[in-house]
Amino acid sequence: MSILKVDNLSKDYGKIKALQNISFHVPEGSIYGILGPNGSGKTTLLGIIMDVLKSSGGSYQLFDENPADSHRKRIGTLLETPNFYHYLSAVQNLKITAAIKNRPVEDIDRVLDVVNLTQRKHSKFSTYSLGMKQRLAIANALLGDPEVLVLDEPTNGLDPVGIAEIRMLIQQLAQQGKTIIMASHMLDEVEKVCTHVAILKYGHLITHGDVNEILSNDDIVEVASIDVAKLKNALINFPGNPQVQIKENVVHLNFPAGTANLEEVNRFCFERGIVLSQLQLKKKSLESKFLELTN
Amino acid sequence: MLDLLKIEWLKIKNYRVFLFMILFFLIGIFAANYIVYSLFQNVVNKSEAAVLLNKFNPYEFKYVWQSVSYTSGFLLMLPAMLLIILVTNEFAFRTNRQNIIDGWSRSQFINVKIVLALIFALCSTIVVVLAGFVFAFRTKTEISFDGFSHVGYFFIKAFSYNLFAVLLSVMIRRTGFAIGVLFIYLGAENILAQIMDGWSMIIKRDHHLDFGSMGDYLPLSASDGLLAFPDNPLKSFAKSALPTDYTWLVMLLSVGYLVLFYFMSRRIILKKDL
Structure with missing residues (x-):
């Protein structure tokens, strides 16, 4: 079953095209990352699926059915910002959510405990720090133990400990078989927790699929010798024709993930009379991969 | 709908502004009527003119429903x-977004606000009826429901104001700005209504065409126009110069505007991005 199927979805704000013909689907039990820089259309996409924004074209399905209000009651959602009544406490706010979703109020204490807000549960929302507001929004999404979670930038505003806790929480939830759709501009976040990823840029879907295929880290071998130009010319003929670049007097060889063999590189150079002064294997940084994908 | 209202109650029961405004309204109704009441009791009816005019107390049971409805209308x-x-x-x-995200339909979101506007109008009307009894009993006159239709007009006016408030809110979305627009609109419509009433009199005088008080045909003046203070016996002779009050027409328009406010508010919530 597809939890979410998006078909040719578009959204215009006047002349600005926030989303253009987006199509993908989220399989049941996956942790689906929607990755993209700020303003790429992640929140717009989730807003349409949650019926707070109207699409300009295309369609989507939830649970293999045409979308209905009852579907949203089965999904725990945190969209963009924590939205609560400022003059009510955490408990009073969650009672409203519980009533809308037809979930038992007994679950409120549990979810507040999960996000470490138990001590402040009777304080007004307006007195909360940014991180606490974000925690409450996560608790709100968890309320009633929904089978699907939609989390838009879930670690926004959290401190490093909070970020780690939320990542662990997401992984725990995934182990319980829940489907999680997560929007993020943080690549390492997606890489660490997601099984699938869709990458958005300026409203276009650049690529989507299994996270290991899309975010696979190329191997980079850095080599240097006295005559860098000669070294480069020699390495151009290295078996497999890796991409060869000179950066700051160091030659970079790009290999597909897991295929670099340092011994062979060393032997290849030595046989051609080049003695290496540096030989090092590096993983391509995720950030550079992200920039490459989105530029 | 009862479930929706229970949720709405969760939202407002702990809201201080809500309790404060209700208290303010209750005190206001009784205070305003008391002022008018005591003005007649202690000033107007003790003046020398009152001897000539037959004593007239607008809070006697015969007039009270009209008086209390008109006075409270402000x-x-x-x-x-x-x-x-x-x-x-x-x-x-x-x-508004979170309620929809959590599973309300857009239609439920706006409908419960409309029903809230209706409930506020009903409660205001009940308060007015109570105030009517309180003041009328003080005049020691016989219980009567003459002119009780004015309580109905009061209800229509209350509902019109409330629905107009909902419409402004969903159009403007900002509290201060919406309240400002409400005041400015009421002022502007009032001036326009006066001008149109003037035209009605001129048309009647010059062309013998009686269109009624045309100012009463504007959106909020319609429900306003249904209410009037009871006429002092002296004033009634001046009435022949005024255009006829087509109560049925004004009533019909009031209800029409109510429907219009409802559908406009609904359309905005259903069609626009939230």
Whole structure:
């Protein structure tokens, strides 16, 4: 079953095209990352699926059915910002959510405990720090133990400990078989927790699929010798024709993930009379991969 | 709908502004009527002119429903303002989005606000009826429901103000701005209504065409126009110069505007991005 199927979805704000013909689907039990820089259309996409924004074209399905209000009651959602009544406490706010979703109020204490807000549960929302507001929004999404979670930038505003806790929480939830759709501009976040990823840029879907295929880290071998130009010319003929670049007097060889063999590189150079002064294997940084994908 | 209202109650029962405004409205109704009541009791009816005019107390049971409805009508700004605060709060806190995200339909979101406007109008009307009894009993006159239709007019006026408040709120979304627009609009419509009433008199005088008081045909003046203070016996001879009050027409228009406010508010919530 597809939890979410998006078909040719578009959204215009006047002349600005926030989303253009987006199509993908989220399989049941996956942790689906929607990755993209700020303003790429992640929140717009989730807003349409949650019926707070109207699409300009295309369609989507939830649970293999045409979308209905009852579907949203089965999904725990945190969209963009924590939205609560400022003059009510955490408990009073969650009672409203519980009533809308037809979930038992007994679950409120549990979810507040999960996000470490138990001590402040009777304080007004307006007195909360940014991180606490974000925690409450996560608790709100968890309320009633929904089978699907939609989390838009879930670690926004959290401190490093909070970020780690939320990542662990997401992984725990995934182990319980829940489907999680997560929007993020943080690549390492997606890489660490997601099984699938869709990458958005300026409203276009650049690529989507299994996270290991899309975010696979190329191997980079850095080599240097006295005559860098000669070294480069020699390495151009290295078996497999890796991409060869000179950066700051160091030659970079790009290999597909897991295929670099340092011994062979060393032997290849030595046989051609080049003695290496540096030989090092590096993983391509995720950030550079992200920039490459989105530029 | 009962479930929706229970949720709405969860939102407002702990809201201080809500309790404060209700208290303010209750005190206001009794205070305003008391002022008018004591003005007649202690000033007008003790003046020398009163001897000539037959003593006239607008809070006798015969007139009370009309008097209390008219006088209390000026305080309907308060429930309208309260509704603007409650509805625009949803936009300010973005809980309008959250309610939908959590599983309400857009239609449920707007319908419960409309019903809230109706409940506020009903409660205001009940308060007015109570105030009517309180003051009429003090005049020691016989219980009567003459002119009780004015309580009905009061209800229509209350509902019109409240629905207009909901419409402004979903159009403007900002509390202060919406309240400001409400005041400015009321002022502007009032001036326009006066001008149109003037035209009605001129047309009647010059062309013998009686269109009624045309000012009463404007959106909020319609329900306003249904209410009037009971006529002092002296004033009635001046009435022949005024255009006829087509109560049925004004009533029909009031209800028409109510329907219009409802559908406009609904359309905005159903069609626009939240």
